[in-house]
Structures are given as C-alpha cells and as structure tokens.
Amino acid sequence: MTGQFAEGALVGVLTTQPLGRVLDYRAPEGGCALGDFVEVPLGPRRVLGVVWGGPQGGFDPAKCRPIGRVLDAPPMRDEMRAFLARAADYTLTPLPAMLRLATRAPGLGDPPATRRVYRLGGDVPARATEARLRVLDVLRAYGGAAVTLAELLAEAGVGASVVKGLVKTGAVVEEDAPRDLPYPPLNPDRQGPRLMGDQVMAGDALVAAVAMGGYGTTLLKGVTGSGKTEVYLEAVAECLRQGRQALVLLPEIALTAEFLERVEVRFGARPAEWHSGVTMTERRRLWQMVAAGQAGFVAGARSALFLPFRDLGLVVVDEEHDTSYKQEEGVLYHARDMAVLRAAIAGCQVILASATPSLESWANAEAGKYTRLDLGARFGVAELPDMRAIDMRGEKLPSDRWISEPLARAVDARVAAGEQALLFLNRRGYAPVTICRACGHQVGCDDCDARMVEHRFLKRLVCHQCGATKPMPLACPSCKVEGRMAPVGPGVERLAEEVAARFPTARVAVLSSDLFGSARALKEQIGAIAAGGADIIIGTQIVAKGHNFPLLTLVGVIDADLGLQGSDLRAAERTFQLMRQVAGRAGRRDKPGVALLQSYQPEHPVIRAILGGDEEAFWRAEADERRIAGVPPYGRMAGIILSSPDVAQVFDFGAELARRDGPLRRIGAQVFGPAPAPIARVRGRHRVRLLVKADKGAPLQAALAEWVAQLKQPANLRLAIDIDPQSFL
Ligand SMILES: Nc1ncnc2c1ncn2[C@@H]1O[C@H](COP(=O)(O)OP(=O)(O)OP(=O)(O)O)[C@@H](O)[C@H]1O
Numbered sequence: 163m164t165g166q167f168a169e170g171a172l173v174g175v176l177t178t179q180p181l182g183r184v185l186d187y188r189a190p191e192g193g194c195a196l197g198d199f200v201e202v203p204l205g206p207r208r209v210l211g212v213v214w215g216g217p218q219g220g221f222d223p224a225k226c227r228p229i230g231r232v233l234d235a236p237p238m239r240d241e242m243r244a245f246l247a248r249a250a251d252y253t254l255t256p257l258p259a260m261l262r263l264a265t266r267a268p269g270l271g272d273p274p275a276t277r278r279v280y281r282l283g284g285d286v287p288a289r290a291t292e293a294r295l296r297v298l299d300v301l302r303a304y305g306g307a308a309v310t311l312a313e314l315l316a317e318a319g320v321g322a323s324v325v326k327g328l329v330k331t332g333a334v335v336e337e338d339a340p341r342d343l344p345y346p347p348l349n350p351d352r353q354g355p356r357l358m359g360d361q362v363m364a365g366d367a368l369v370a371a372v373a374m375g376g377y378g379t380t381l382l383k384g385v386t387g388s389g390k391t392e393v394y395l396e397a398v399a400e401c402l403r404q405g406r407q408a409l410v411l412l413p414e415i416a417l418t419a420e421f422l423e424r425v426e427v428r429f430g431a432r433p434a435e436w437h438s439g440v441t442m443t444e445r446r447r448l449w450q451m452v453a454a455g456q457a458g459f460v461a462g463a464r465s466a467l468f469l470p471f472r473d474l475g476l477v478v479v480d481e482e483h484d485t486s487y488k489q490e491e492g493v494l495y496h497a498r499d500m501a502v503l504r505a506a507i508a509g510c511q512v513i514l515a516s517a518t519p520s521l522e523s524w525a526n527a528e529a530g531k532y533t534r535l536d537l538g539a540r541f542g543v544a545e546l547p548d549m550r551a552i553d554m555r556g557e558k559l560p561s562d563r564w565i566s567e568p569l570a571r572a573v574d575a576r577v578a579a580g581e582q583a584l585l586f587l588n589r590r591g592y593a594p595v596t597i598c599r600a601c602g603h604q605v606g607c608d609d610c611d612a613r614m615v616e617h618r619f620l621k622r623l624v625c626h627q628c629g630a631t632k633p634m635p636l637a638c639p640s641c642k643v644e645g646r647m648a649p650v651g652p653g654v655e656r657l658a659e660e661v662a663a664r665f666p667t668a669r670v671a672v673l674s675s676d677l678f679g680s681a682r683a684l685k686e687q688i689g690a691i692a693a694g695g696a697d698i699i700i701g702t703q704i705v706a707k708g709h710n711f712p713l714l715t716l717v718g719v720i721d722a723d724l725g726l727q728g729s730d731l732r733a734a735e736r737t738f739q740l741m742r743q744v745a746g747r748a749g750r751r752d753k754p755g756v757a758l759l760q761s762y763q764p765e766h767p768v769i770r771a772i773l774g775g776d777e778e779a780f781w782r783a784e785a786d787e788r789r790i791a792g793v794p795p796y797g798r799m800a801g802i803i804l805s806s807p808d809v810a811q812v813f814d815f816g817a818e819l820a821r822r823d824g825p826l827r828r829i830g831a832q833v834f835g836p837a838p839a840p841i842a843r844v845r846g847r848h849r850v851r852l853l854v855k856a857d858k859g860a861p862l863q864a865a866l867a868e869w870v871a872q873l874k875q876p877a878n879l880r881l882a883i884d885i886d887p888q889s890f891l
C-alpha cells in the first residue's frame with residue numbers, strides 16, 4: 163500500500179520547528195503512513211511533526227533517529243498536505259509555519275479520555291463574595307459549556323480555593339466529562355425562511371453548484387440587507403444533504419450571536435465555532451471532530467481554513483471585502499485567496515458574499531473566473547437608505563465639537579420617534595493626539611514612531627502600534643510646563659462626551675473593541691443594542707460589519723473624509739466599502755433609513771460615488787485606473803518589510819537588495835525603495851520598505867525567493883515578504 167513505511171524505513175518528517183526543511187527519521191515499531199501525526203526527537207526535545215514523504219537524503223542514514231510515536235489522531239490527508247505546500251509557496255512562508263497553523267489545537271495526540279470540568283450548578287451560595295460572583299459570572303457567560311479549572315481561574319482572576327468553595331456549596335458542579343463529544347447534527351431539511359424574488363434564482367444556482375460538486379467560485383453580490391445569509395445557508399443545506407462539510411468564514415464571529423442563532427433556526431442546531439474566544443477544550447474537540455467528519459458545519463475566523471476537514475464541500479467567505487481577512491502578522495496570508503486555493507484542491511465550491519466586493523473579486527467575476535449572482539434589492543419592504551452629505555465647510559463648529567446642526571437635529575428626531583441613531587467614527591480612544599499648548603510637543607511612544615492615543619476609559623495614553631501605555635503627563639515631557647497638555651481631535655470616547663451633553667436624556671452606547679474586557683462582553687452589548695437597549699450608538703468600524711440593528715434608522719458619519727487621505731492604492735475602494743456598509747445598517751426593517759455623511763469635500767469623486775449609488779460605475783472607474791497604473795488586481799505586487807534595531811544596517815541591506823535586482827528584472831519586475839516605512843519605528847525596530855511590481859502573469863514568487871536568497875541576512879535583521887500587500891504601513 164502506498165504511504166506505508168515499514169519499521170526502520172527512512173521517512174521524511176515535517177515538524178513545527180523553524181528548521182526550514184523536512185528531516186529524515188526511521189519509521190517506528192509498527193511502521194507509519196504518509197500523513198501520520200508523529201512525535202519525534204529533536205535534540206533533547208520531542209516535537210510534533212507529520213510524515214511528509216520519503217526520505218530527503220543528505221543525512222547520514224546511520225544517524226537518523228526513530229520516530230518517537232505515532233499519535234492517536236486522524237492522519238493529515240493528501241489534500242491538506244497539498245494545500246499547506248501550495249499556500250507556503252504562494253506566500254513564501256516556510257512549511258513549518260504553515261504546519262503550525264494547521265495544528266493549533268492542544269493535546270492532538272492524547273487518547274480519548276475524560277477531563278475534569280466545571281459548570282454552573284443550581285444552588286446559590288450563602289456567602290457571595292466578590293471573587294465568588296466573578297466565577298459565577300464567567301460560567302454564566304459560557305452558558306452551559308464546561309470550562310477547565312485553568313480557564314476558569316484565568317478568566318475570573320481568582321484562586322482555586324474560590325472554585326472549590328463554590329463546588330462545596332453546590333453553586334458550581336465539578337465533573338469528569340468525556341472529551342470530544344460529537345456536535346449535534348444539523349437538519350438541512352427543516353423549513354427555512356422562504357426565499358423571495360432574486361433570492362430564489364441565486365439560491366437555486368448555488369444549490370445546483372454544490373449538488374454538482376467540483377470546484378467553482380461564486381461572487382454573491384447583494385445590497386446590504388438583501389438576505390445574502392439566507393441565500394448562502396441554502397447552499398450550506400445542500401452541502402449537508404450531500405453529507406459533506408461546510409465552512410463559513412465571518413470577519414467578527416467572536417462578536418455576533420446573531421449568525422449562530424439564525425443557523426439554529428434554520429438547521430435546529432448551532433454550527434461548531436472556531437475563533438480566538440473559543441476555549442482550549444472546545445478547540446481540541448472541534449479539531450478532532452472536523453477530522454473525523456463529525457462536525458458538519460463550522461463557523462469560524464480566517465484560521466478555520468487550516469482545520470483538517472475530512473470532506474469539505476463548501477466554503478463561504480462572508481463580507482469577503484473585509485480587511486481583517488488579511489493576516490498581517492506571522493504568516494502573511496489572505497483568507498479569501500487561501501479559501502479559493504483550498505477549494506480548488508479539495509474540489510469544492512466557494513461563495514464570496516458581500517454588498518461591496520473587493521475589486522479583486524469584482525474583476526475575477528468580470529473576467530469570467532468567478533460566477534456572479536446579484537441581489538439587487540433589500541428583503542421585504544425594507545429599502546436602501548437615502549444617502550446625503552453634510553457640507554462641513556458651512557457648519558463653523560468650535561474645535562472641540564464634531565456633530566453638525568443638521569446631524570444633531572436628525573438624531574433628535576429619530577430618538578423622539580423611538581428609533582435608533584448610529585454615529586460612526588473610526589477612531590478608538592478619546593483623542594488621537596495629545597499636544598502641549600506651551601511648546602507644541604505631541605506625546606509619542608518611546609519605542610515607536612507613533613503618537614500616543616488618549617484612552618480616558620483606561621486613564622492612559624496608548625500606543626496603537628505596540629500597545630505600550632503610560633499615564634497622561636501633568637507636565638509636558640519636552641518643555642516641562644505644567645497643566646498645558648490638551649487633547650486634539652476626536653475619538654469615540656470624546657464623541658460620547660459631546661453626545662451626552664447635546665442629548666442629555668438619550669441612552670448612549672459606545673461600541674469600540676477596547677472598551678470591553680472580552681469579546682463575550684462586547685457580544686452581549688451588541689445583542690442588547692439590537693434589542694433596543696440604546697437610543698444613540700457610537701461606534702468604530704466594528705459596527706459596520708454585518709450587524710442587524712432593527713430599530714436603527716439613522717447613520718451619521720462624523721468624518722467621511724478620514725479614509726481618503728494618504729496614498730494607499732485602495733483608499734478610494736476602502737472608503738467606498740466602509741461608507742456603504744455603515745450606511746447599510748440603517749433602515750433594515752419597515753422604517754426607511756437615512757445616512758448623513760459629514761464631509762469637507764462633498765464634491766470629491768469618491769464621496770460623490772458613495773452618494774450616487776451607481777456601484778458598477780464606481781467599480782468600472784476604479785478598475786480602469788488600476789489597469790492603467792498596472793496595479794492590483796491588474797498587476798502584481800509584493801511588499802518587503804525590513805526591520806532592525808540598527809537604522810544604518812536596515813537601510814544598507816535594503817539598498818543592497820535594490821541594487822541586486824537581477825532576478826526581478828529577468829521577469830520584468832521593478833523594485834521601488836528602500837524607503838522608510840510610514841511607521842518608521844515599531845517596538846524599537848527601524849522599518850524600511852521596498853515594493854516590487856510585476857505584470858499579472860509574471861512568476862513573482864520564484865523570482866522573489868531567488869532575489870532575497872542572494873544576500874545573507876544579519877542576525878538582528880528581519881525580512882518579511884508580503885505577497886499582494888493590503889497594508890503599506
Ligand atoms: N427570505 C427571507 N425570509 C425572511 N426573512 C429574510 C429573508 N431574507 C432576508 N431576511 C431577513 O432580512 C434581514 C437581512 O438579511 P441578511 O442579514 O441575510 O442580509 P445581508 O445581505 O447579509 O446583509 P448585510 O450585507 O447588510 O450584512 C435579516 O433579518 C433576514 O433574516
């Protein structure tokens with residue numbers, strides 16, 4: 163049988179250690195097979211690996227050590243190995259780093275067993291100390307889910323004795339639960355909402371594609387509130403009927419309960435969840451069940467793409483334009499692109515859903531590579547919001563106020579009518595800049611080339627680059643004059659002050675990722691707002707991401723010009739997407755909605771396009787510009803980010819790279835730079851960027867690999883290659 167290695171035979175093992183190559187070992191007693199998860203000795207340690215193929219050679223066979231043991235986990239399938247290898251090639255990532263993404267669950271090889279877990283009991287403790295209440299709060303937040311002691315202690319911030327005390331009183335139940343229970347099955351044949359209008363045709367087309375099997379990508383473009391979710395859930399239903407597995411990627415799965423609830427209504431059970439907020443116990447269970455084919459439907463963050471599906475039949479990338487699909491640290495990959503790659507290898511369907519697709523996907527549909535389905539109207543009686551600009555040049559606001567009179571009056575009217583208004587400002591914290599009124603000094607981060615942002619809620623200044631914080635200085639750090647430090651510009655916290663003063667009787671909620679201790683708390687707040695728990699919502703971009711606030715009828719954008727500054731090639735596209743998404747939160751039920759955009763340049767072509775609503779015209783114009791400039795999606799790019807504590811070294815290395823551009827020139831590619839990165843220093847490391855541009859068909863990765871391999875990197879210099887960069891910071 164292929165893939166079987168008899169005891170003592172040489173085999174190649176890929177480990178998760180950063181060694182850059184596959185190592186040879188001897189098959190253990192009983193032999194091993196291709197794809198087996200194994201534990202191998204590496205120096206004094208034992209590390210996780212996968213049997214990757216035959217021996218690599220180049221080692222003294224006499225010195226090859228035997229594999230420690232074959233783990234009791236379903237072997238990695240050929241398809242997954244091919245996916246990791248292709249993704250590694252595409253992103254120029256070493257394979258061990260890819261394998262780490264695919265093994266992010268604890269205790270992979272542990273035999274099925276029980277573990278001690280804790281959950282809420284019935285009794286109320288007689289003595290309710292603050293620590294005890296915290297424990298109960300955490301357990302309540304997890305609903306019925308069981309939690310390990312370590313997780314419980316960490317989340318509640320208490321000692322083990324507190325939990326043990328609660329177990330004695332009966333308020334907390336301690337039990338041995340079997341690990342890795344299968345997920346409740348979903349019933350695809352339950353009656354879902356009946357599709358209407360355009361939805362019928364789109365749903366039928368998607369169901370047919372899934373039923374036929376094989377690879378294909380569909381761009382499901384539907385205006386906000388058109389029911390894209392209901393439509394793609396029909397494709398999920400068909401996938402489940404076929405007995406295959408479906409994966410839905412969502413940008414903020416940790417934040418929204420609504421999606422899970424809708425799935426439960428449709429299929430009678432919730433999907434399995436995979437994201438950073440999921441407990442380790444649940445992660446392990448999900449990983450195992452996905453591999454065993456006993457989790458039919460997974461809803462997850464981008465990293466769910468690396469789960470070991472046994473029979474993947476459908477991948478949905480919801481809000482496919484969302485910038486969070488690009489991982490900007492560690493392995494630099496775009497989940498949308500990797501979803502398409504994975505599906506092509508697995509032979510399954512992909513649905514990219516959005517009201518405002520990325521230009522990449524739009525162009526792929528234009529070129530006929532993707533099928534395109536359109537939902538042109540909102541579901542039911544709901545209509546798209548009326549969008550208008552408020553010309554801020556005529557408003558003459560004092561420097562510490564940001565809400566214009568027309569917007570304030572509109573808010574008043576909505577609140578008086580018992581409806582909700584959303585004020586959108588994409589800036590966390592209280593004020594983006596703290597300045598000394600005596601000397602003009604702006605408070606910066608000690609380790610980064612960035613200004614510190616005041617967060618009044620935290621009572622600290624925070625660096626949004628490295629996370630460092632410091633107290634607000636009383637005296638200016640530069641001129642030492644006291645009492646003259648002042649905030650400049652608005653963040654959501656400062657806007658909340660203005661709102662409280664201007665609308666004293668309204669109930670105000672601020673939604674910003676940093677104002678909540680956990681994703682769970684933020685999720686609860688979003689649910690409470692949807693249920694009518696606030697009159698005025700102030701939010702950063704997290705409110706733009708696919709939430710349904712049924713009572714919301716007015717969206718006010720505080721600064722519609724914010725994203726238009728800067729030279730990012732996607733500035734226009736991003737602003738267009740964000741504005742139309744935020745506006746799309748208004749008027750999703752029976753009452754019509756309005757979106758008011760405060761702008762100092764209402765005649766700017768992008769603002770005009772946003773208001774005009776002719777989306778196809780906008781994409782066509784944007785596409786033409788990019789085509790002429792030869793930039794993505796009509797040309798290829800790679801960003802090279804060099805960083806080092808030594809500023810001269812990093813510039814010298816960059817200059818040397820630029821000089822030795824032979825491998826790039828051979829494929830007709832050009833290199834620009836080196837230039838200081840827009841954020842020229844982070845965590846004490848100086849950052850320099852180069853940009854490589856090539857024609858669409860050019861073999862960019864191979865040339866890049868050859869190019870950077872010409873130079874030996876100094877030990878303290880880091881080089882990252884960002885294929886198809888989304889960020890240029
Ligand atoms: N066929 C239908 N029957 C009943 N309700 C529907 C139907 N289609 C859509 N809806 C409802 O309309 C609302 C909007 O649908 P949905 O959230 O799927 O839209 P969307 O296109 O994903 O919007 P967005 O892009 O703004 O996130 C939801 O409350 C949904 O339950």
Ligand SMILES: [Zn+2]
Nearest residue numbers: 607610625628
């Ligand atoms: Zn910093």
